[in-house]
Amino acid sequence: xxxxxxxxxxxxxxxxxxxxxxxxxxxxxxxxxxxxxxxxxxxxxxxxxxxxxxxxxxxxxxxxxxxxxxxxxxxxxxxxxxxxxxxxxxxxxxxxxxxxxxxxxxxxxxxxxxxxxxxxxxxxxxxxxxxxxxxxxxxxxxxxxxxxxxxxxxxxxxxxxxxxxxxxxxxxxxxxxxx
Numbered sequence: 001x002x003x004x005x006x007x008x009x010x011x012x013x014x015x016x017x018x019x020x021x022x023x024x025x026x027x028x029x030x031x032x033x034x035x036x037x038x039x040x041x042x043x044x045x046x047x048x049x050x051x052x053x054x055x056x057x058x059x060x061x062x063x064x065x066x067x068x069x070x071x072x073x074x075x076x077x078x079x080x081x082x083x084x085x086x087x088x089x090x091x092x093x094x095x096x097x098x099x100x101x102x103x104x105x106x107x108x109x110x111x112x113x114x115x116x117x118x119x120x121x122x123x124x125x126x127x128x129x130x131x132x133x134x135x136x137x138x139x140x141x142x143x144x145x146x147x148x149x150x151x152x153x154x155x156x157x158x159x160x161x162x163x164x165x166x167x168x169x170x171x172x173x174x175x176x177x178x179x
Contacts, residue, residue, distance in 0.1 A: 003027050007037035010049020012056050024062045034073030042082035042091060051091050054079065058098055068099060076109045084115035084131075087124035096134045104135060107144065116140045120150035123159040137169070 003026055006014035015037065019027055030036045035043075041053035058064045071078055080103060083091040092115070096104055107114050116139060119127035128150070132140050143149045154162035 001026070001029065003029070003037050004031060004035075004040055007040040007053050008044040010041065010053055012049075012052050015053065015056060019060070019063075024060070027063060028066060030070070034071065036067045036070050038067040038070070038079050039072060039077065039082060042079040042088070043086065047086075047088050047090060050088065051094060054091065054094065069103065074109070076107075078103065078106055080104050080106065080115050081108060081113070081118055084118040084124075084127055085122055087119070087122060087127045089126055089130040092127065092130055092134070101135055104131075105139065110145060112144045112146065114139070114142065114144065114150070116142070116150040117144060117148070117153045120154040120159060120162050121157045123154075123157070123162055125161060125165050128162065128165065132169075137173070 003015060003018050005011075006018065015027065027037055031040075038054060038057050041050040041057075044050070054068065057067050068079060075081075080092065080095050080099075083095060092104070104115060116128065116131050116135075119131060128140060141149055141151070143152075148156075151163065151166045154166065
C-alpha cells in the first residue's frame with residue numbers, strides 16, 4: 001500500500017497525510033507476512049528516517065501500542081530484530097527507552113535468534129556493544145533453543161571481527177574476575 005511504501009522510504013509527511021485522509025485503519029493494515037509500517041520503517045528507511053517514522057507511530061495513541069509491539073507472522077520478528085540486523089544502534093536505544101528491556105529480549109520464531117544473534121551474524125560490533133550496555137553481558141552469551149550462542153553464530157557466519165570481540169571481552173572479564 002501507499003503507507004507501506006511511505007514507511008519504507010521514511011516519508012513521515014506522506015504517512016501523516018494518509019492518516020488524516022484515509023485513517024488509522026489504513027496505516028494499521030499489515031502486509032501478507034504480517035509486516036506493519038513499523039517493521040518496514042525499521043528495516044528499510046535510512047537510520048534517521050526509519051526512526052522518525054517509529055517516533056511518529058509512537059506519538060499516535062491509535063497506532064503506537066498496536067504497531068510497535070506487533071510481530072510478523074512467519075519469523076515473529078519485532079522492530080528490534082530489524083534494527084539489530086541493520087546495525088541501527090540509535091533505533092535500538094530508542095526502542096529500549098520506549099518499549100523497555102523485555103521487548104529487546106524477545107526472540108524470533110520458536111526461541112531462536114535474539115537481537116544479539118542477529119547482530120553477531122551481521123558482524124556488527126557496535127550493535128553488540130549497545131546490547132551489552134542495555135541488556136548486560138549475560139544476554140549476549142545466552143544460547144538460543146538450539147544451543148547456539150551469538151558467538152557460535154558469528155563462527156558460522158565467518159564474522160572474524162566479532163569473534164575477536166568476544167575473545168577480548170572474555171579475556172577482560174577473566175582479568176577483572178580471576179579464578
